[in-house]
Amino acid sequence: MGAYILRRLLLIIPTMLGIMALSFTIIQFAPGGPIEKIIAELNGQGSSATDRISGGDSDFSQANEGADGGGEGAIKYRGSQGIDPEFIKELEVQFGFDKPPLERFGKMVWDYLRFDFGESFYRDTSVIDLIIEKMPVSVSLGVWILLLSYGISIPLGIKKAVEDGSTFDVWTSAVIVVAYAVPGFLFAIMLIVFFAGGSFFDWFPLKGLVSDNFSELAWYEKIVDYFWHLALPLFSLALAAFATTSLLTKNSFLDEIRKQYVQTARAKGLNERQVLYGHVFRNAMLIIIAGFPGAFITAFFTGALLIETIFSLDGLGLLSFRSIFDRDYPVVFATLYVFSLMGLIISLISDLLYTWIDPRIDFESRDV
Numbered sequence: 001m002g003a004y005i006l007r008r009l010l011l012i013i014p015t016m017l018g019i020m021a022l023s024f025t026i027i028q029f030a031p032g033g034p035i036e037k038i039i040a041e042l043n044g045q046g047s048s049a050t051d052r053i054s055g056g057d058s059d060f061s062q063a064n065e066g067a068d069g070g071g072e073g074a075i076k077y078r079g080s081q082g083i084d085p086e087f088i089k090e091l092e093v094q095f096g097f098d099k100p101p102l103e104r105f106g107k108m109v110w111d112y113l114r115f116d117f118g119e120s121f122y123r124d125t126s127v128i129d130l131i132i133e134k135m136p137v138s139v140s141l142g143v144w145i146l147l148l149s150y151g152i153s154i155p156l157g158i159k160k161a162v163e164d165g166s167t168f169d170v171w172t173s174a175v176i177v178v179a180y181a182v183p184g185f186l187f188a189i190m191l192i193v194f195f196a197g198g199s200f201f202d203w204f205p206l207k208g209l210v211s212d213n214f215s216e217l218a219w220y221e222k223i224v225d226y227f228w229h230l231a232l233p234l235f236s237l238a239l240a241a242f243a244t245t246s247l248l249t250k251n252s253f254l255d256e257i258r259k260q261y262v263q264t265a266r267a268k269g270l271n272e273r274q275v276l277y278g279h280v281f282r283n284a285m286l287i288i289i290a291g292f293p294g295a296f297i298t299a300f301f302t303g304a305l306l307i308e309t310i311f312s313l314d315g316l317g318l319l320s321f322r323s324i325f326d327r328d329y330p331v332v333f334a335t336l337y338v339f340s341l342m343g344l345i346i347s348l349i350s351d352l353l354y355t356w357i358d359p360r361i362d363f364e365s366r367d368v
Contacts, residue, residue, distance in 0.1 A: 008348045012341070017109065019340045020333070024105050027329060034095055034121050034327045035088065095121060095329075108333065117334035122326055127334045130319065137209055137308065137315030140226075144234055149241035154288065157249025162276070164254060173247075180243035185306040188236035192310070196232060204232050207312040233311045245288070252284040289353050 092098045099107075111118065117127035160169045193199050196206045205211070211225050256262065257280060265275045305317040316335060323331035 005348070005352075008351070012344050015344060016337070016340060020109065020112070020337065021105065023333065023336055024101075024108070027332075028101055032327060033097075034329065035092065035097065037327050039088075112333075112337055117337075118330045120323075120331050121328045123328075127330050130331060131316065131334060131338060134314060134316045134319045137313045138317065140209060140230060141233060141237065141307070141313070141315065144230065145237045145241060148234065148238050149245050150288075153242050153245035154249050154285075157246045158253055158276070160246070160250040161253035161257060162272075164250075176243045176246055179239045182239060184236050184239055185310060187239055188232065188307055188310045191232045191236060205229050209313060233307050233313060236307055236310075248291070249284070249288060252287045253280060256280045256284045286354060289350055 089098070096104060115128065117131075119126050120130060123130065156172065160172060163169050191204075192206065195201050196204045205228065209226070209229055210222070211217075211229070214222060214225060217225060253276075262275060262280060265279050270278070305321055307313070308315045308318040316338075319331065320335040320339075322328075323335065
């Protein structure tokens, strides 16, 4: 197993290089970019991206102007006359676009190996600080939604498989199907209308992960406040994950229960609990574990984007979306790097869980 783990860890290196090379190449051919965005905003289509560069001077009319008003390069934006070419060159130097693509890619790879993601184009802070700042929201949503979905759905799926066709199975299946059919963001809006000051009750907060006076609360009050803020977002996210995992667990257990080795185990005198958890559980859980890496990444980053927006939770999903929209390439590449690296590591952990649940699986005898 040690050799297999080492091979998988070494395989992460070319995989990450391929992911970064592909994304870097796509960016080179993608229309628009930070410089084009700034030029468009200077021409009257917005001002947010130019705030950092202009230092609050929206028209750029006297940037770097000397005391006598006639310093070299004083006029950067000349209104109807267009953009000064030298100003565009300064932007290319600032954003690093003055270097050849291969040199820029090589520098990015070297920096990323040291987890040096540079600085955001439009935020006056480093990318790693941005990721650390947004991480608590994504970790909170991801960890708790995984615990809820797996902690409730697996026992429910097992019970549904054991009582297949019963009234309990029929009614829970109906609830699960309805829950799965309702989009999470639509259910989130409904929860806001009913329980967050929309039209009926004002029981839950609608913004942030904790209250403004969180630091002043006692430790037990902090726990209550934390889950008070997470209640509605988690409930909204749990619907799809809950439904999918429950039905997948049920069908997987049903397939195993009908196999010959289960009949043999019963014939040996084992009770249903011993058969279910001593024999069936190992085989039935393999398909659940196979979907764990995807569920992990979805829960942590991609699946919570709309929920983060609706409940004003500023996490990694919302950060990456805004960065793509704003062409903030350092943040885009950094979040992609973090997502991909975590996905590969979780995939390795998933394989190790295979061997823990079913020792008959031997990855050592297989090629990676």
